[in-house]
Amino acid sequence: EQGLQLLELGGSVEEDYIRIARCFEATRQRCCRLEQDGRRAREQLACVEAERAALEVKLKHARNQVEVEMKKRHRAEAELEKQERKLQLVLELLMREPWVNEALSREQCSVLSALAGRRLGAALAPVRRSSAVDESCQSLLSHSDISYDRTEDDVVRS
Secondary structure, eight states: OHHHHHHHHTOOHHHHHHHHHHHHHHHHHHHHHHHHHHHHHHHHHHHHHHHHHHHHHHHHHHHHHHHHHHHHHHHHHHHHHHHHHHHHHHHHHHHHOHHHHHHSOHHHHHHHHHHHHSOHHHHHTTTOHHHHHHHHHTTTOOTTTOOOOOHHHHHHHO
């Protein structure tokens, strides 16, 4: 349009050609700048995509590690409960034996009877490390709150 306007002004033909050439040069320079901007944007995109891929790998490893640790914890808790049941049975058996009262002091007998009278796990709870972890971290991160659903990742990529 600028070229047509220049021709309509009616100056000398040489001046009109010079103006048109300057317009073309300005347009060419703008195109070069836009091409450079596009190249830089593609390079940045490639860097960001590489970083995203690296973070996805780290996330996958972290999810796997959490899963492994959760399985270990469940196994350890199951083993602890099994050992607690065994100890409870031994305590109950000891409390039934008449010789225990004769061999142990009154204080030892009262401790054994207290332990035998209630669930052993509840009596030992302050000592257990996993309960302390459960109490301190329950509000921040609970294993029941962790979702391994990858649909959120899929939605982001779409």
